[in-house]
Amino acid sequence: MGLTDNMRGALWMALSMTSFVxxxxxxxxxxxxxxxxxxxxLRGLMISIGLAAIAxxxxxxxxxxxxxxxxxxxLRTLAEVIGTLLFLTALLHMAFANLSAILQALPLTVSLGAALVFREPLGWRRLTAILVGFVGVLLIVQPGTEAFNxxxxxxxATVLVVTVRDLSARRLSRDVPSGxxxxxxxxxxxAMGAIGVAATGEWAAxxxxxxxxxxxxxxCLxxxxxxxxxAMRSGEIGFVAPFRYTSLLVALVIGLAVFDEWPNTLALTGAVLVVGTGLFTLYRERELTRRTTLGLRIR
Structure with a gap:
């Protein structure tokens, strides 16, 4: 039996998230x-050459x-550049899976941002889920404890900047090629890497x-x-999008196997809250789209 569009999209999404990690x-x-x-x-130069050839x-x-x-x-490119700088700086100095868990809050911040900026509907259920998800982020970050830095x-901050990136992409015309x-x-x-090299003078053989x-x-990138x-062009977005959380599972495995890191109990609890509320938010957005199509109202 062949794969359905939804199954194919889910596999593409899992592959995408795994590749990023x-x-x-x-x-x-x-x-x-x-x-x-x-x-x-150097990474940017390699990617630019590859993407230019594909485009x-x-x-x-x-x-x-x-x-x-x-x-x-x-605007999206500027947000991508700032997000990359913030993310890689954090990546080199904190637990691998903890950073990945923080990034899982992105669907929550995008939903909240879309409501604030674009006036997209946001009912009390999803707003509650977003607030609970933010509590999960606090459990991962753990301010006031030795685990905090x-x-x-x-x-x-990376999540906030990437939220700007994703919101700006939402307003692009549909005919703009993704390439x-x-x-x-x-x-x-x-360009950001080149400016950094010129400013610091650091270059090694x-x-x-x-x-x-x-x-x-x-x-991989x-x-x-x-x-x-x-992934976004295969199957229903509401079905495919939850598979983005594959990245957290992969990060947990790689963090333990490669870097000998494992989040503490509070961080794991926070990760569960973030993922759970993110899945709920994606589900409610899917229901909103479906019921709007049917001419119904969702809160």
Whole structure:
């Protein structure tokens, strides 16, 4: 029996999330021998070349977005660059799975942001779920305890910046090729890495293993981008989106197996709250879409 569109979309989403986490793993492994901004620049350069080739082969480079869309692409790219800087800084200084758990709050912040910025409906059930999810984030970050540090705050800041990125993408015209958007983000990251290298003057000759780590990170990130687009174009979003939480499971396994890290009980409890409320929020959004289509009202 062949795969349904929903099953295919779920597999693409799981592959996408796994690819992103494996990319993070290779970037952290490379950080032992590669200066911070040099790693960002080289990975960005590799990704830019790969995405440019894909965009050219698909004819995306001939597309000319409207001025409004260029503005949104610019805003999204800026948010992507800042988010990358914050995320990688946090990644190098805090537990792998803890940071991944904080990022699972993204569906909650996007829902809240869409309600505040775009006046999208947000009933009391989803608002309650979002508030509970934020309590989960506090349990992961654990302010006032020995487990708390500045880098956990950077993880939370990453979520806020990426929320801006995703909200700006929501307003892009449907005919804007995803390849153009991804390439703009890659070029922005490469430019940020180049500026960082110029400002710090840090550049090192790389051993073969460092090149391998950076090359695999770039391949994984490209695979993640591609699989993410395929996931959103296969099956129902309400069915596919919850599989984004695959990333937390993969991060827990890699954190333990590669970095010998495991979240404490409070952080695990917080992760469960964040994932649970995120799943509920996605479910309610799916119901909202379905009932709106039927001309009904949901709260």
């Amino acid at each position: 494996v990319n993070d793993t290779f970037m952290r492994l490379a950080s032992d021998a590669v200066p911070f901004y040099q790693a960002i620049f 050219w082969s698909r004819g995306h480079l001939r597309y000319r977005p409207a001025q409004r869309d260029w503005g949104l692409i610019g 500045l880098y956990a705050v950077l993880g939370v 153009i958007v991804a390439l703009a983000a890659a070029l922005g990251g490469t 790389l051993a073969p293993v460092s090149w391998i780590f950076l090359g695999l990170a770039a391949l 490209m695979a993640g981008y591609t699989a993410s687009v395929s």
